[in-house]
Amino acid sequence: MSDEIQVIKVFDLKGLACPMPVVKVSKGIKEVEVGQVIEAQTTDPGSLSDFPAWAKTSGNEIVKTEQEDKLIKFYIKRLV
Amino acid sequence: MDKKTRDDLLKLFQSKLNEAMRFYLETCTRCGVCTEACHVHASMGQVRYIAAYRSEIVRRLYKKYFKGRGKFWPSVGEAKELSEIALDELFDAAYSCTGCRRCMVYCPFGIDTQQLMSIAKLLLIGANTEPEILTLLADTSIEKGKSLELFKEGFLEGIKRLEADVLEKWQTEAGTTAIPVDVEGADLLYVALAGAHSIIPAAAVFNAAGENWALSFFEAVNFGAFVGDPTKTKLILDRIVNEAKRLKIKEVCICECGTAYRVMKQLAGKQPFKVSAITEVHARYLKEGRIKVDKSKLNGAVTYHDPCQIARNAGVIDEPRYILQHLTDNFRELTDDPRYNWCCGGGGGLVAMGEDTLDFRMKSSKVKVDQVKATGANILATACENCHTQLSNLNDHYDMGVNVQFLSSLVADALVR
Numbered sequence: 001m002s003d004e005i006q007v008i009k010v011f012d013l014k015g016l017a018c019p020m021p022v023v024k025v026s027k028g029i030k031e032v033e034v035g036q037v038i039e040a041q042t043t044d045p046g047s048l049s050d051f052p053a054w055a056k057t058s059g060n061e062i063v064k065t066e067q068e069d070k071l072i073k074f075y076i077k078r079l080v
Numbered sequence: 081m082d083k084k085t086r087d088d089l090l091k092l093f094q095s096k097l098n099e100a101m102r103f104y105l106e107t108c109t110r111c112g113v114c115t116e117a118c119h120v121h122a123s124m125g126q127v128r129y130i131a132a133y134r135s136e137i138v139r140r141l142y143k144k145y146f147k148g149r150g151k152f153w154p155s156v157g158e159a160k161e162l163s164e165i166a167l168d169e170l171f172d173a174a175y176s177c178t179g180c181r182r183c184m185v186y187c188p189f190g191i192d193t194q195q196l197m198s199i200a201k202l203l204l205i206g207a208n209t210e211p212e213i214l215t216l217l218a219d220t221s222i223e224k225g226k227s228l229e230l231f232k233e234g235f236l237e238g239i240k241r242l243e244a245d246v247l248e249k250w251q252t253e254a255g256t257t258a259i260p261v262d263v264e265g266a267d268l269l270y271v272a273l274a275g276a277h278s279i280i281p282a283a284a285v286f287n288a289a290g291e292n293w294a295l296s297f298f299e300a301v302n303f304g305a306f307v308g309d310p311t312k313t314k315l316i317l318d319r320i321v322n323e324a325k326r327l328k329i330k331e332v333c334i335c336e337c338g339t340a341y342r343v344m345k346q347l348a349g350k351q352p353f354k355v356s357a358i359t360e361v362h363a364r365y366l367k368e369g370r371i372k373v374d375k376s377k378l379n380g381a382v383t384y385h386d387p388c389q390i391a392r393n394a395g396v397i398d399e400p401r402y403i404l405q406h407l408t409d410n411f412r413e414l415t416d417d418p419r420y421n422w423c424c425g426g427g428g429g430l431v432a433m434g435e436d437t438l439d440f441r442m443k444s445s446k447v448k449v450d451q452v453k454a455t456g457a458n459i460l461a462t463a464c465e466n467c468h469t470q471l472s473n474l475n476d477h478y479d480m481g482v483n484v485q486f487l488s489s490l491v492a493d494a495l496v497r
Contacts (some may be wrong), residue, residue: 017469018273018301018337019217023434026216045238046274046299049231053223058216065234070241070276 005064005075008032013042014071021047022054029060029078037063040074047072085207086162090145092206096199097146104196105142107189108132114193117183119422120176123446131183131193134173138196141166167207174200174308175211176440178430180388180423197428201308211436214307214429221303222312225319228297235297236261242276242283249284249492259283262327263294268361269329269353271300271320271340273465278335281492282358288495289370293333296323300340301465305347306429313343321348329353333361336486338389338427338464345394357390359463362491363399366406373406373494381410383457384487385448385471386418387464388427400463400487407490412455422448424462426470441470442477449478463487 011028013021025040032038040051048065051074055062059080066073097105114131116122121129128134140160143150150159160166179194204210224231243258252258259279260266268291272278279295286293298319304312324332331354334341341357348355365371384404390396397418404411415421425445430437448471452460460475460482462468472484 016275018275018278018299018465019303019432020434020469021274022217022220023213023432026213027434043276044274045235045242045276045279046272048234048238049224049297050220050274050299052231052234053227054216054220056227057219057223067237067241072238 005037007039007075008036010039010041013040015043022050025051025076026054026058029058029076032078034078034080037075037077040076042072042074043070044072047074051076081163089162089203089206092202093141093145093199096202100192101195101199104135104191105139108135108139108191109189111188113186113188114183117186119178119180119182119425119447120444122422123444128172129176129444131187131191134177135191135193135196137166137169137173138199167204167209170200171204171209173197174204175428175430175433175437176444178388178423178425178427180427181393182388182420182423185392185419198308202310205307205309210307211429211433213433214303215309217432218303218307218309218312218316221299221301221316221319224298225315232297239279239295242280245276245280246283246287249281250288250495252287256287258287260294261297264327266292266294266327266329268293268331268333269296269320269324269327270294270333270335270358271296271298271344272335273299273301273337277486277489278465281486281489282335284492284495285362285365285371285488289365294327294329296320298323300335300337300344302339302343303429303432305339305343306432313347317343317348320344321351324351324353331356333358336463336465336468336488338387338466342389342394357394357396357399357463358488359390359396359399359403362488363402366403371491372496373491374496375406375408375494377494378408378459378490380459381412381455381457382408382459382461383412383414383452383455385414385424385452385460385462385467386421387462387467388421388423390463391421392419403487403491404461407494412457414451414455422451424448424467424470424474426466426473431466431469438473441473445470445474449474449480452480452482457482459483459485461485461487461490
């Protein structure tokens with residue numbers, strides 16, 4: 001979990017088949033209040049372009065992206 | 081439903097009425113041959129899942145608004161009004177159909193239920209009652225095409241991290257890139273999915289074959305086709321077409337994704353490049369001696385599920401069998417004629433709708449489970465991401481005890497020098 005960001009919920013999307021990471025995060029973001037942040041953990045290299053495009057399309061905000069070896073963490077703030 | 085909404089929806093209906101569609105709408109004699117063709121009906125036994133019944137929901141609207149007898153004498157013309165209830169019925173028909181076209185193979189007139197369901201899907205989009213997630217996924221793909229420069233760096237970084245895994249499967253010469261991207265003049269553009277499993281084995285095989293290739297920036301799957309939106313389907317497709325043209329590619333190779341292959345092969349129109357499924361490319365490498373595989377790497381009995389969009393609907397039937405001949409001496413067919421293979425039950429956007437459709441997908445695919453079990457195989461190979469997910473879900477749900485594998489991964493794991 002990031003030090004500066006208060007994460008309300010963590011979604012483990014590691015190793016999921018296409019397009020489940022985006023499907024699950026689309027549903028998951030609705031489980032928190034507007035303004036709150038979720039953490040989505042994925043191992044899909046394609047998520048590095050999929051998630052920003054999804055955030056732009058869905059009107060949410062990726063406040064931070066972290067990469068540790070193959071693990072990618074997106075911190076996403078619900079805006080709508 | 082107000083008049084304007086209905087008129088707008090009927091304009092959408094009209095836009096689908098080409099000669100073939102009118103033939104499908106006017107030809108059904110209700111002979112009933114399609115009754116046992118649908119895996120959903122065969123598994124669940126409900127009349128509403130017979131192909132002719134699904135088509136009738138669209139056909140009655142057609143009769144009401146586009147045929148004289150339906151307009152003026154609806155009770156005799158078997159016509160039905162376009163209403164909110166009709167939209168619910170269209171949703172049920174369209175999103176319980178995987179578009180596998182098994183019914184079309186049985187129909188003596190070749191009526192294409194998938195095409196008729198495309199009318200239903202378009203009307204649902206027009207009424208804003210289509211599955212929201214499919215539209216969101218399609219819009220996300222389109223956004224990637226519009227803003228590639230914003231996403232490029234992150235993507236390249238992610239791809240770089242996969243190179244060690246590719247080299248573990250197949251060591252390339254020092255100084256060569258394990259996963260080349262954005263290579264002008266490459267012979268082959270490989271269009272993968274977002275997951276590493278769609279990239280690493282494929283890259284190892286391309287490198288082993290000495291292919292002059294590049295990985296596409298875009299994912300292969302076309303969610304516009306799943307949701308039945310022709311405009312979005314084309315926009316998503318054009319991202320890849322334009323990339324291939326920019327790089328002067330000779331061959332676009334689509335990963336193990338049935339819809340992606342069929343859309344690229346059949347909807348891209350005449351292009352300066354050829355379109356292949358990765359299965360075709362792997363079979364070609366074996367035929368030309370560009371790769372060699374070791375049969376001893378694969379133990380146990382193997383069966384192969386033909387993805388409907390790649391096999392029945394696009395003709396890639398011999399190539400996977402040619403590959404499997406090189407991988408095993410213990411191959412067992414699921415069915416005597418692969419064109420009549422049962423659908424896995426995951427197509428048409430159902431797998432992409434995730435857990436919302438899981439219960440239906442499990443109930444509606446019992447015949448597939450029985451078919452796989454009857455082979456006694458312990459490895460179930462396939463060449464489509466949707467099929468792989470659905471078959472894995474079935475494997476867990478029905479405790480089938482098989483190892484579900486991508487065909488391309490089996491090839492990569494069996495590579496020898």
